[in-house]
Amino acid sequence: MPLLDRAHCEALDVQDPLAFARARFEIPDGIVYLDGNSLGALPKATAARLEMVVKEQWGKDLITGWNKHGWVDLPRRLGARIAKLIGADADEVVVCDSTSLNVFKLLSAALSLRPDRHVILSDTGNFPTDLYMAQGLSDLLDRGHKLELVAPEAIVDRISPAVAVVMLTEIDYRTGRRHDMAAINAKAKADGVLTLWDLAHSAGALTVNLNGTGTDFAIGCGYKYLNGGPGAPAFLFVAKRWLDQTRQPLFGWFGHAAPFAFETAYQPKAGIDRFLVGTPAVLSMAALECGLATFDDIDLAAIRKKSEALGDLMIELVSQECASTGLTLASPSVSAERGSQVSYAHDSGYAVMQALIARGVIGDFRAPNLMRFGFTPLYVRYQDIWDAVAVLKSVLAGAEWQRPEFNRRAAVT
């Protein structure tokens, strides 16, 4: 097979049906951004939108903005946009709070539907905050719930009628390994087990089909592939069949049937709104709406196809260019089993990643030794993969990563 080169990658960009979408983002010159799986890039529309919301809506209309500019509808309006990206109906999704808090709400709701079961099943690769929220809820309930963690590949076999909820993240944040959502949901359904999926690394990058796979509950993140900005609000999904028979314990006024009646007793609103708690974060939601608008007129199947192709290209190029450099592929090599990222283990992964970032190739590091490279199909180009691997090759061949400043751990990795 002939060696791949940059011209080959440029040719792929020319043929890319999503190439036009990069213009929707501000990507700094000289940067190859492969960390949209951690924080999505800035959409071009966001700054002007925020300025308008701040200066015109808040500044001039003050309190009347709640009605006049539909601030009160933001959780549902954004939820309806996200629903299209995850195979859900508009009235099953709402934007609110953080992913952690939404895990708490939906896990409580699910456990209350299975009062005689006490096992919460998850895997050792799940994102820690999901596991922590389950621990906190179990401690609080003090009714013998147990968070059982098994290896990801053991999940299907461990599903049984003793399990109340199986709570998983579709895409492993470290390795990009993908769970088979349809197979797990089918086994769960057969055993009366409820499913709670974390779509943090799925929504906006994969063709998620929550209703098609019979998912019960799901949550996801606004600041990764959805481009909502640092700390953007999260979302949650509740399948229609559970909406009106399920409650969550965080009884806030925005989940009340009549918030502006100011009654002293809580009555949940009908439908998905009962999963809201406090006052919607208008500024953050305005920014997230611009992130979601970057998906307008975009074919989700094309996103997934490009995501797989970018990952395959990265793996090929690293094999070709970086043989015997101490890198070990930590992601599935088969694209169908992978999310939109590729991770490599390296003994000095932290320092190497800092050296890459200093040279303008931005990925990130996950303990103990993983370098992650994420691919946002809306703005990452094939030529970016070439450039990233070229810099990686150069960094690994040199000694710059041994500099002290690349070996000091920062607060956020």
Place this chain on the structure above:
Amino acid sequence: MPLLDRAHCEALDVQDPLAFARARFEIPDGIVYLDGNSLGALPKATAARLEMVVKEQWGKDLITGWNKHGWVDLPRRLGARIAKLIGADADEVVVCDSTSLNVFKLLSAALSLRPDRHVILSDTGNFPTDLYMAQGLSDLLDRGHKLELVAPEAIVDRISPAVAVVMLTEIDYRTGRRHDMAAINAKAKADGVLTLWDLAHSAGALTVNLNGTGTDFAIGCGYKYLNGGPGAPAFLFVAKRWLDQTRQPLFGWFGHAAPFAFETAYQPKAGIDRFLVGTPAVLSMAALECGLATFDDIDLAAIRKKSEALGDLMIELVSQECASTGLTLASPSVSAERGSQVSYAHDSGYAVMQALIARGVIGDFRAPNLMRFGFTPLYVRYQDIWDAVAVLKSVLAGAEWQRPEFNRRAAVT
């Protein structure tokens, strides 16, 4: 006594030691804004700050912004600013989530410190979301906790060793009636009862002294007198004596001892950080920081003094100008017993308020019949009170408030 007139009010503005602070805000021309107790006005610095955070920090530095621009420190940095406004130490306050969620955290924490007591004592005038959160938590715990609601004036007498927590809002959101925090805290302490204060209508408007009055726990709002913008993040306070012996049940990764170690078991961080849950909302917090900066070099005692004077002036002018118009003062007439608002009951309060708003005098309405006028001493002038009462007089004398459009209830009141 001679009648008061506009010239008298203008003279008060000339002597006002806080008059300079109005220039820190964007107040639209022709508007008298008396609803800063619901949504604070836009600080002049906010739009430029948000533009900088969006375009420069997020847009150019992307994921590296977390370390480079101290995003990760925002909850503590803003907490330290708020601490100065509420008589707390910098390491006792943190900004996060919504007031509702913070009630849940601190009420859980408090109940776990009093495992043998099951009464949560509050008053019938408390803001509903606080009561709802207590109901949700009690339901979830299912251990016989009872939310006992009594009239505000009966609180002190109902405090007893049977009570676990007394949970109150210092200033009644409807009437502005003020609780005696020091007296209630003293009685609570004597009976081993923990105190949880909601400072939604206090922080930034009153001289709150949490540590001076021996408060155990408190929460408050970022979008009222703190000018953080619609849906701004909230804050919480935990007295130092409880910090390390208290846990809250919403175990999120930002409350973990080592969030970037990605351990599967939750270990709370030392100190106030354990009350954090998910990823900080950077954009919203940047806006709130500008709101808090409007208090730089401002004497809190002068704020309270002006707040009382504005309320007294409103009451005097309404007496003078609007006698026999169907208005009944619903707030304490003695300023020391009142927060920074004055409310009037009127049979057609909703419609009258809409007519006022249409004429540029913005207050709000609270069911069943209250018109609320709030005073933010940093930007409300004495002449504004004159102008508001003049318009109120004119509206009450005419029939415009009977128009259909003023009688249709909007989603948010």
